[in-house]
Amino acid sequence: MTETVNQHGPVTEWGEKDNLLGPVVVSAEEIAKRVAELGAAISSDYAGRAPLLVGVLKGAFVFLADLARRIDLPVEMDFMAVSSYGTATKTSGVVRIVKDLDIDLTERDVIVVEDIVDSGLTLSYLRKSLLARSPASLSICTLLKKHGQQRVTFQLEYVGFEIPPHFVIGYGLDVAERYRNLPDLRIYLGSEPE
Ligand code: 5GP
Numbered sequence: 001m002t003e004t005v006n007q008h009g010p011v012t013e014w015g016e017k018d019n020l021l022g023p024v025v026v027s028a029e030e031i032a033k034r035v036a037e038l039g040a041a042i043s044s045d046y047a048g049r050a051p052l053l054v055g056v057l058k059g060a061f062v063f064l065a066d067l068a069r070r071i072d073l074p075v076e077m078d079f080m081a082v083s084s085y086g087t088a089t090k091t092s093g094v095v096r097i098v099k100d101l102d103i104d105l106t107e108r109d110v111i112v113v114e115d116i117v118d119s120g121l122t123l124s125y126l127r128k129s130l131l132a133r134s135p136a137s138l139s140i141c142t143l144l145k146k147h148g149q150q151r152v153t154f155q156l157e158y159v160g161f162e163i164p165p166h167f168v169i170g171y172g173l174d175v176a177e178r179y180r181n182l183p184d185l186r187i188y189l190g191s192e193p194e
Pocket of ligand 1: 059114115117118119120121122123166167168169173174175
């Protein structure tokens, strides 16, 4: 990889020539270390149980894949996809389930794995909808939480990093489906998607 420079300092030229990649917010090394810590905490908290990891597509797929391999328990995995009414960055809080789970949640220890909590509206809605399915327990594990942005408060049992309220990409997070395969989390320098 080659180094180039834009007005925000050096950025690594990645994929197609792209000057929209901003500074690294969390590096791949920092992510790996924190994911290992989260996996260890979950392994200890859920010892003797077989939790069901529920990944929220698509953003959480990279995080879930790494986290699952750091949990030393017989976990199961399922995925759901939601789309929020409103714009991509400003959620209205009303969420439509686009792809539902295959596995029944009754009496399961559910851990919802999410990429980022911004306003919290999406997860708040999802949490209520999943609690209605009578799980034995439900906790939330989010890689990122944007500092000071939450419009609703609820328990976040596991948080990877609190970050400033920038729009970030990489490690599963996208802009119009691009950048999900960036190994680091970076600030996006383009205009935020509507
Ligand atoms: P919330 O409902 O908490 O406001 O936002 C939920 C969703 O908005 C996240 O799951 C994610 O899809 C999207 N989102 C919020 N902040 C960011 C960001 O900084 N980068 C990207 N790529 N998506 C974001």
